[in-house]
Amino acid sequence: MSSSRRGGDRGKGIAQDQSDSRRRRAPTRAQVAEEVGRRAALRVQVRARGFSGRTVHDVGQPTANTHPQILTEGEITPGISSDEYIWRRKKLLKLLPENALAIFASAPVKMMTDVVPYTFRQDADYLYITGCQQPGGIAVLGHNCGLCMFMPETTPQDVTWQGETAGVDAALSAFKADEAYPISALNKILSSWIECSFQLFHNVNTANSTYVNLESFQKAASNGKVKDFAVHTHEARWIKSxxxxxxxxxxxxxxxxxxxxxxxxxxxxxxxxxxxxxxxxxxxxxxxxxxxxxxxxxxxxxxxxxxxxxxxxxxxxxxxxxxxxxxxxxxxxxxxxxxxxxxxxxxxxxxxxxxxxxxxxxxxxxxxxxxxxxxxxxxxxxxxxxxxxxxxxxxxxxxxxxxxxxxxxxxxxxxxxxxxxxxxxxxxxxxxxxxxxxxxxxxxxxxxxxxxxxxxxxxxxxxxxxxxxxxxxxxxxxxxxxxxxxxxxxxxxxxxxxxxxxxxxxxxx
The missing domain is CATH 3.90.230.10 (Creatinase/methionine aminopeptidase superfamily)
Incomplete structure (x- = not known):
């Protein structure tokens, strides 16, 4: 497709921002211990509510079980294994400063009419790190949490009208996330992580109000702690495997x-x-x-x-x-x-x-x-x-x-x-x-x-x-x-x- 001309060196200052963030004071041991304890308690609460631990039969997109004609065992995307997705996450983590988080939003559902959506297409950065082809999710990458996915919650009525969609169980079993929570827990969990982080990254062009409107995110942004992470995801995606x-x-x-x-x-x-x-x-x-x-x-x-x-x-x-x-x-x-x-x-x-x-x-x-x-x-x-x-x-x-x-x-x-x-x-x-x-x-x-x-x-x-x-x-x-x-x-x-x-x-x- 024909390309318009462009120029300029976008992303200037990222390296300096990273250098500055590394010189900032790290959390105390007490703060780290408190945060670890909080995450463990939340995981117990999530499991107790039945959001994980069951066998996932349909995750709302092709898998080796449902579509063996296009996926083999161990693949998340046809031709791309879970090991490659894990390697991608590790590669991006190396670009993250210590005590920093990167937040990725799935693409929004765009509506043709009041009740009829356009065909959904996933945001490339979100797909690159998760393999999830569905809307409604937020992914967080960090040195302490690895890949954490906040997944949409569906009702029986949703399933009747739209079919099965990926939830917390699928995030852990199908997409190999290190942690997963329902999207309803995002306010509490992500807010606490943001408060303990010295720098935040996200894709400015695909920012989602689900996390942008959090008070902790707004405070971080006003303090100059929020940067664009697209320069790093694009660097990772530029050379193909x-x-x-x-x-x-x-x-x-x-x-x-x-x-x-x-x-x-x-x-x-x-x-x-x-x-x-x-x-x-x-x-x-x-x-x-x-x-x-x-x-x-x-x-x-x-x-x-x-x-x-x-x-x-x-x-x-x-x-x-x-x-x-x-x-x-x-x-x-x-x-x-x-x-x-x-x-x-x-x-x-x-x-x-x-x-x-x-x-x-x-x-x-x-x-x-x-x-x-x-x-x-x-x-x-x-x-x-x-x-x-x-x-x-x-x-x-x-x-x-x-x-x-x-x-x-x-x-x-x-x-x-x-x-x-x-x-x-x-x-x-x-x-x-x-x-x-x-x-x-x-x-x-x-x-x-x-x-x-x-x-x-x-x-x-x-x-x-x-x-x-x-x-x-x-x-x-x-x-x-x-x-x-x-x-x-x-x-x-x-x-x-x-x-x-x-x-x-x-x-x-």
Missing amino acids: EAELKLMRNSASIASQALLQTMLHSKIFPNEGMLSAKFEYECRMRGAQRMAFNPVVGGGSNGSIIHYARNDQRIQDGDLVLMDVGCELHGYTSDITRTWSPFGRFSPAQAELYDLILETNEECLRLCRPGTTIREIHNYSVDKLRKGFQELGILKSDQPHGYHMLNPTSIGHYLGMDVHDCRTITYDRPLKPGVVITIEPGVYIPSNSDVSERYQGIGIRIEDDVLITESGYEVLTASVPKEIKHLESLLNNLSYGMGMEKGNGDSGF
């Missing part, structure tokens, strides 16, 4: 196969909405849980709208279609863009622009290696495209903002659990093996542009997902054709037999 890379390869493979099928479909059904539906269908049939973002399907001049979302136009003969799409597989995303002619032929003007974008894509891919930065690749692409635009006559050398009008986007972005991943990692950071990025040069010329008429109304982007390796790079989306001769051959030599009648394509869009 082997298990994560397997999921990302599979996510990219699903999206690539789905897009190829959608390309074949486009000659019979040149309609933005139908192509969007076809891509989602093909992804879900291959195991994806959802789209990574709303598909961008822009035919003709709609392709010049970078994040076009209407997807409601028929594609006219002679126009190109730009599809920027991706899927999410067990929490990991893909992001791929191809531009082609559903009718199997590029006009000379379309081909001139396309060849420039393709050449830029391929040259930028060859720059991907450890030590290079996205910023350096971006600067190379700007020089390459600016020269090409000038040679084509669509950019005058005396136009200071002319290039930005033709391409206002960055060459790429980080990719992972979020499609625009790890926002606190700057584009000036040298790439390392295990990092996944996108490479996506483009050109966007609206119909009312003042360039030559033959180029008006053309939008082109070519985007690949790229894994940085020890020796260079691996293109995860390489199976989808992008040379004009291959695209035209694909559309002109396809065999129909798709199980739908050609006449169905004219459905009033």
Whole structure:
């Protein structure tokens, strides 16, 4: 998905804050003993009320018991074991100063109507440390408590209407939390922990009133003790493990196969909405849980709208279609863009622009290696495209903002659990093996542009997902054709037999 430019070194001052916190006075032995005693008493109270100790049959999400076709014993997420989740928690704990807490909130449920929710998607940081895909929880990471999960409480009526959800028992048995309590105990327990802590961290962008409104949290914030922890979670998520890379390869493979099928479909059904539906269908049939973002399907001049979302136009003969799409597989995303002619032929003007974008894509891919930065690749692409635009006559050398009008986007972005991943990692950071990025040069010329008429109304982007390796790079989306001769051959030599009648394509869009 096309990325806007960004810069700056977010998170400045964190290291100094940590250094300052370490110099502050630690709790006395009496305070520590009192806190340990309080936690032990609360655990006894929780068990006495029946919140733990029973066998958990359904935790509200797939497990090895309920979904043996996708999870093996010991996995919390398909392909990711409980051991890896525990390793993640330990890795983040090493970044926490002594006597500090990190608080993570699950994503909120967003409502479509009074009683109908939108499809829930978990916050990436919360999912990264817990593996819990459900709403209503708060997780706390600390040197004394390890991972503590405060879980939502359900009534029989909740189960009747919404099914089983994860509670305290699931937090301990399925997600391997060190401690777990019902969310109703958060006020008492977390408040006491905050009062004994010298520093608090949380994700400022996903802060939840459940803990933010606590008097102890407000007091800590007013005293300058609350900091953003996203800089650390993003650091941990930036370089993917082997298990994560397997999921990302599979996510990219699903999206690539789905897009190829959608390309074949486009000659019979040149309609933005139908192509969007076809891509989602093909992804879900291959195991994806959802789209990574709303598909961008822009035919003709709609392709010049970078994040076009209407997807409601028929594609006219002679126009190109730009599809920027991706899927999410067990929490990991893909992001791929191809531009082609559903009718199997590029006009000379379309081909001139396309060849420039393709050449830029391929040259930028060859720059991907450890030590290079996205910023350096971006600067190379700007020089390459600016020269090409000038040679084509669509950019005058005396136009200071002319290039930005033709391409206002960055060459790429980080990719992972979020499609625009790890926002606190700057584009000036040298790439390392295990990092996944996108490479996506483009050109966007609206119909009312003042360039030559033959180029008006053309939008082109070519985007690949790229894994940085020890020796260079691996293109995860390489199976989808992008040379004009291959695209035209694909559309002109396809065999129909798709199980739908050609006449169905004219459905009033």
